[in-house]
Amino acid sequence: NMFCNYYTNWTPWNKCNKHCMQTRKRKCKDKKVCGKARFKEKRTCQRGKKCPNHVLKIMGSSIRNRRIEDRLYDIFYKPWTEWYPCNRKCVRRRRRRCKRLNICAGGYLEEQRPCSKTENACKKVYTLVTKSNNRKANRKMITQNVVDFSANFTFDGLKNVCGARPPGSARSIRIVGGRESKPNSWPWQVEIVTKQKKHLCGGTLIAPRWVITAAHCLMKRVLKGAKMLVRLGEHNKKVSEGTENDIAIKKFHLHEKFDYSAVRNDIALIELKKPIGVTNITGYACLPSRKQRRRKNIxxxxxxxxxxxxxxxxxxxxxxxxxxxxxxxxxxxxxxxxxxxxxxxxxxxxxxxxxxxxxxxxxxxxxxxxxxxxxxxxxxxxxxxxxxxxxxxxxxxxxxxxxxxxxxxxxxxxxxxx
The missing domain is CATH 2.40.10.10 (Trypsin-like serine proteases)
Structure with a gap:
């Protein structure tokens, strides 16, 4: 009765999207009671892929009638989490997870609201870019004698030069619960950035022209044709240290069986436009063999x-x-x-x-x-x-x-x- 009195009927289910999901909505009819709240229900649909569990979201700038939430969901769901920080879309979210798997199948409720206008996450950030002679010199050092090696390298040849960290790479003084790395102590670590030089994901240099990363980092931007760069020699993103080297990307290779909704085969390769050699700043991580055993207690x-x-x-x-x-x-x-x-x-x-x-x-x-x-x-x-x-x-x-x-x-x- 509460749904009927205060909310519209469910809209028809929309078309099955590329993530094997369909949605339908019902909106608040009486703003004095439930404001601009709306219910959004999702369900899996058949498009030949494995789909995640059922998820129900409550969305809107406010949900004033708390009796609806209390009566319908307290029995089946855990208490709300704290509001998460404001994200890039200027939206804050909180969740309550299913506590009766036979009823709600491990799903969750999610409520979202717009951030206040004063929150920093909604402000644009501008970066001053300056040129550095040291940076140019380092780029020259990084790329010397690389082209010949790149054209003739073999996997056996890579085994002779991969996996070596510079002397003195021991840890310095939180990644959660961790510590700051020494600059350039992981020479194969790369940063994948947008055209505007904003951080997207990490990656690993494994060969002169090749970086390995996660497919979910790239898929949406690749489909949109958005430009990305691979940055080597980075340590402090807020400081130009002269070791940074931005490399253009030739091609993205996402695994053919990558499933975004189920996060299966979440692996991708990035092919660089120019080869990268081994220096005191850059190097290659070793690839494990298919049957390589992992030692205990390591x-x-x-x-x-x-x-x-x-x-x-x-x-x-x-x-x-x-x-x-x-x-x-x-x-x-x-x-x-x-x-x-x-x-x-x-x-x-x-x-x-x-x-x-x-x-x-x-x-x-x-x-x-x-x-x-x-x-x-x-x-x-x-x-x-x-x-x-x-x-x-x-x-x-x-x-x-x-x-x-x-x-x-x-x-x-x-x-x-x-």
């Missing part, structure tokens, strides 16, 4: 410019790292209500506190391998940061793409002659 490192806390509005201005263990798949499956496949890796601590976060997507999970004969350590890109629930939450882990499972795909792309 801590791996995840790296990025993401948020140091889920409540922070912006990511870190400096590159950060955190050491975390890889978790057995059986243990990881118990932590989530959705399927974890052999093409994914879980990493982190059950007690939480250390994890990748928003903005770290696409960056690497690097694991060390000690060569006992030479007593040298090589670093392998074991995972690509994909997604998770929150950041550093207790009883949750970060989910990464299992790179070893995609070696054949990676080699098939890189081995093609331009």
């Amino acid at each position: 801590l791996c490192s995840t790296i990025g410019w993401g948020r140091t806390n889920i409540t922070n509005r912006r990511g870190s201005k400096v590159l950060r790292e955190v050491e975390i263990p890889i978790v057995k798949r059986k243990k990881c499956k118990k932590a989530f209500n959705f399927k974890i496949t052999k093409f994914q890796i879980c990493a982190g601590y059950r007690h939480g506190g250390k994890d990748a976060c928003v903005g770290d997507s696409g960056g690497p999970l690097m694991c060390p391998e000690l060569n006992s004969s030479t007593q040298t350590t090589k670093w392998y890109i074991t995972g690509v940061t994909s997604y998770g629930e929150g950041c550093g939450q207790k009883n949750k882990f970060g989910i990464y793409v299992n790179v070893a499972r995609y070696i054949s795909w990676i080699k098939s792309k890189i081995s093609k002659k331009p």
Whole structure:
């Protein structure tokens, strides 16, 4: 009766979209009672893809009639979270998750409202760009003698030069629960930026012209034809340090079976317009073999410019790292209500506190391998940061793409002659 008295009837279900979702709405009829509130219901639909659980959103600038929410949802859903910080679209959100799986199938309610006009997230940011002679000199140093190597490199040849970190790369003095990296101590770490030089995601240099990242970072912008750049030698995003080098992109290679809605095969390669060589600033991460075994009790490192806390509005201005263990798949499956496949890796601590976060997507999970004969350590890109629930939450882990499972795909792309 409350729905009928205060809200319109449901609109017809709209067409099934590319994410296998349909929506319908009902709006408030009496603004004195429920303001501009509206209910938006989503359901999965058939387009040949696997679709996520049912989700119901409550949207609007205000929902004054709290009796509707209280009576209909308190039985089935947990309490509301705090309002999340204002996002780039000047909208704040909060959620309440399902507590009766047999009724609401693990879905959630989401309420959103516009930010106030005074909140900083709605203000435009302008950046002053200056030229530097040192920057030009460093670019020349970075690219010297690279073209010949790029034209003739082999995967066996890469094994001889990959995975080496500069001397003195030990950690300095939060990525969540982590610490600031020493400048250029992860020479394969790259930043993917927009044409306006705004941070999008991380990535990893694995060959002279090739960067590996997460497909979900690129898909929407690739479909729109938006321009992006790959930045090498970055450490502090707010300071021009003379080591930065922006490289144009020749082509994007998203995995052919990437599923955005289910986050499956979340891997992509970026082909650069010009080759990058090994210097004291740049280098290549080693690729694992398909059958490479991960040693027990080894801590791996995840790296990025993401948020140091889920409540922070912006990511870190400096590159950060955190050491975390890889978790057995059986243990990881118990932590989530959705399927974890052999093409994914879980990493982190059950007690939480250390994890990748928003903005770290696409960056690497690097694991060390000690060569006992030479007593040298090589670093392998074991995972690509994909997604998770929150950041550093207790009883949750970060989910990464299992790179070893995609070696054949990676080699098939890189081995093609331009």
